[in-house]
Amino acid sequence: MCVCVSPFLQVPAVTLTANIIWFPDTFLIAKVPAAAKLMDKKSLQAIRAQRDTYLQQRAQTLTKDVQSYYVFVTSWMMKMESILSKDHKSDKLADDLNSRCNVFVQGILYRPMTKTSVKALCRLVELLKAVEHTFHRRSMVVADSVSHITQQLQSQALNAIGTAKKRVISDKKYSEQRLDVLSSLVLAENALSGPSTKERRLVVSLALCVGTQLKTFKDEELLPLQLVLKKLDLISELRERVKLQCDCSFLYWHRAVFPIYLDDVYDNAVDAARIHYMFSALRDSVLSMLYAKHMELCDQLLESYDKEIMDVFKEHLLDKLCKEIEKDLRLSVHTHLKLDDRNPFKVGMKDLKLCLYMHAHRFVLERTYVTHYLDKTFYNLTTVALHDWATYSEMRNLATQRYGLTMTEAHLPSQTLEQGLDVLEIMRNIHVFVSRYLYNLNNQVNFTYQFLRKKFYIFSQFMYDEHIKSRLIKDIRFFRETKDQSDQKYPFERAEKFNRGIRKLGITPDGQSYLDQFRQLISQIGNAMGYVRMIRSGGLHCCSSAIRFVPDLEDIVNFEELVKEEGLSEETQRAASVLDSVLGDLTSNSAEGTEYFKMLVAVFAPEFRSAKNMHLRNFYMIVPPLTVNFVEHSISCKEKLNKKNKSGAAFTDDGFAMGVAYILKLLDQYLEFDSLHWFQAVRDKYKKEMNAVVKEQNVQSASQDEKLLQTMNLTQKRLDIYLQEFELLHFSLSSARIFFRADKTAAEETQEKKDKEEAAKAGGASDGSTPTDPASK
Known part of the structure; x- marks a missing residue:
């Protein structure tokens, strides 16, 4: 009996192939009845107990064995590499x-x-x-x-x-x-x-x-x-x-271990690089499948196996990775909300970037899969809530910086999370907006007709006022009489005197003179134009993005005619008609938006230049006092930036330069204003004063009077600030004049327009005349 039972105790089970296990005692009892009679129940129980004991012992020592094998194999691999190198x-x-x-x-x-x-x-x-x-x-x-x-x-x-x-x-x-x-x-x-x-x-x-x-x-x-x-x-x-x-084809019969393995890889991302070994082991089963007889086509079995493995791979690793990275990006972007404790020393930290470079499968790049998931998620969520575009744009940038992902731009309309002015609200209250809006020439511009009409009415009333008109006529006469003595330059002192004289006519309760209010009026006109041009520029940008695929805007093919000539289906003809309509709209919108300043000038210029508005022709003479007033106001606003109470503080107001340039164009007075050589006179005046201060400093340097030297330094600094502000205004005004083609007078533009019309008529006549057919004679 001992001789019969001892082999069973030494060999509890034998793996024949795949998941088929052979138990000697069970086999003998089932196939050899005589052997069953020789074995009592106690022996059978001993065999089963020994089998369970063997399994428990192997389970207990397995972790230690695996670690020793791991060290042994890795050292062997290093020896192999070293010796073969x-x-x-x-x-x-x-x-x-x-x-x-x-x-x-x-x-x-x-x-x-x-x-x-x-x-x-x-x-x-x-x-x-x-x-x-x-x-x-x-x-x-x-x-x-x-x-x-x-x-x-x-x-x-x-x-x-x-x-x-x-x-x-x-x-x-x-x-x-x-x-x-x-x-x-x-x-x-x-x-x-x-x-x-x-x-x-x-x-x-x-x-x-x-x-x-x-x-x-x-x-x-x-x-x-x-x-x-x-x-x-x-x-x-x-x-x-x-x-x-090293054949691991047996894993086909034990695929249930794969999800557990992937969960372990995800939890221990440090060892993620070894996952390609597991996929290599899973590939060993393919050769056996090629000889499968229970299916008509082996490819069906292979496709089913591949789908099962990839589904498990995505569910237990890739999808988890996508959600975890998205969560990390979202929490990082909203760090200011303090939604969760993200201290790595307290909650731990997992380097998810390691999972993006596993190269587990040659047809599935983890980095590409995650990138596609994030692109799709960010796009869908942005379409649902367009006001969150800035958040998802920031998350895209963070994904590139932190995980090295190449994200795709969503190309959705941009809106903002900032608590700024709403576009529709501004249009409803344009009069309130322009009185508070400081236009920056570096940001884009435009305007609205009805509002300008009202403002120009107030503008005309101011210019018609007897006090203003008489002073301007007096200054014009003075400049004409003394321009030869003043080197063709309008005296700076005269502009300052005008500015001070206006204050004597009275001031508002908040301390503003009539010239201050007139300056604000011009700034509001410029700001209105700036705002409308900004909106129009946005439309042109979108239009140009849509039309950039059209090869030639001047020669657009009629697709509907071509489709009809080819005799294609009605659906295709309708599609071609819709395409022609879209192209026509895009082309007309693109063409209309290129000369909107020219249209703006054409609307108001005839009225401004008419004989009944002769009083407006004195405007160019009030520009120098206005610039003096503007510079004083600008410096005052900038100084408030450094104060605790920043009410009325600002660092730019290019709307004034835009308004002046626009009104000069309407009155066709660019040449008259340039004849004053105003900014050259300003430059000469301040440089003269600065040179005088420098000479005085050199004279007083020997006296060692610190208070006097300090006063002179402050004076020189103040002169530098004023000169810089005038230079900035000059540059802004020069830039604004470009919008209105300051290089041409009204007469030159009229002549140019006539020449174009005559050329167009001549071209049409030549196209309409056709040679006579000799046969008809």
Whole structure:
């Protein structure tokens, strides 16, 4: 009874193939009834108890075993890389081949396979594929080394057999048995003298079975020979043995471990780079599927297997990774809300970037998958809430910086999260907006007709006022009489005197003079134009983005006619008609938006230049006092920026320059204003004063009067600030004049328009005249 039960206790189970396990006791009881009678219940229970005990022991020691195997395999891989990377040296060739042989053999043996713990099993599978990949990666060097190692081992075996053969020949006694031994040794030598094929090695093994009789080999000679032949078998079948020992096709029957493995990889992202070993192991099952007989086409089985693996991969790793990265980006962008404690020392930190560079599957790039998910999510969420576009744009930038993802621009209409003015609200209250809006010339501009009409009415009333009109006529007469003495420059002192004189006419409760209010009026006109142009520029930008695919705006093909000529279907003709309509709208919108300032001037210019508004022609003379007033106001606003109470503080108001340039164009007074050489006079005046201060500083430097020197420094600084403000205003005004083609007068523009009309008529007449057909005569 003992003899029968003990093998069952030593071998609890045998894996035949795939997931088919053979239990010896169960098999004997089922197939050999006589054996069942010989075994009592106590023996059967002992066998089952031993099986459970064996399983528990293996489960307990598995983690420790896996760790030792992991260290062993990694050290072996490093040895393999190190030895195969060395250069050959002729004097150490034998030692080198021996070490290579030992490493190769070491890599084939000691390959454990256990199925008791999922994570440990998967780690062992990774180790197996790591061994296989090491051999594959160095396959060229291994193949070269195998041939040399084989020759060396054959040489060692031949030397040992040669020694034994000499010993047999030296014995002069003749016998048939001795002759057979000698013949077998000669046969072994002949077999070892050629390529190390399987048949030759079998012949050597059989020959030595006879050749080792009669104590042909000494004990110290036989053991090394057997070891050499064993190595020769292993080295000769190295590729086949590595493939066989590292074959993981059994995983097909244990696919349930894959989700658990992926969860472990995701939780421990540091080891994510080893996932390609698991996919390599899963690929081993493909070869068996090609020979499947239970399906008509093997491709169906392969597609089903591939879909199952990829679905699990996406569900347990990629989708989790996508959501985690999205959550990280969202929390990072909303850090200011303090939604969660993100201190890595308290809550830990996972480097998700490592999961983006796993290269688990050659057809699935984790980085591309995550990028597509984020692009789709950000796009869909932006379409639902357009006001969040800035948040998702920031998340895109953060994804690029933190994870190296190449994000796609959404190309959706941009709105804002800032609590600024709403466009529709501004249009409803344009009069309130322009009184508070400070236009910056560097940001784009435009206007609205009805509002300008009202403002120009107030403008005309101011210019018609007797106090203003009389002062301007007096200044015009003065400049004409004294321009030769003043080098054709309007005196700065005259503009300052005008500015101070207006204040004597009275001021408002908030301390503003009539000239201050007139300056504000002009700034509001410029700001209104600036705002409308800004809106129009946005429309043109969108229009140009849509029309950029049209090759030639001047020559657009009529698609509907072409489709009808080809006799295509009605649906195609309707589609071509819609396309023609869209192209027509885009072209007209693009053309209309290019000369809107010209249209603006054309609307008001005739009225401004008419005889009944002669009082407006004095406007160019009020511009110098206005600039003085504007510069004082601008400096005052900028100084308020550094104060605690910033009411009325500002750093730019290009609406004034825009308004002045526009009104000068309406009155066709660019030449009259330029004749004043106003900004040159300002520049000369301040440079003269600055030079005087410098000379005074040089004179007073010897007196060592600190208070006086400090006063002079402040004076020089104030003159620098005023000169800089006038220069900035000059540049802004020059830039604003470009919008209205300041290089042409009204007469020149009228003549240019007539020339174009005549040219167009002449071109039309030439196109309409056709040569007479001689045949008709």
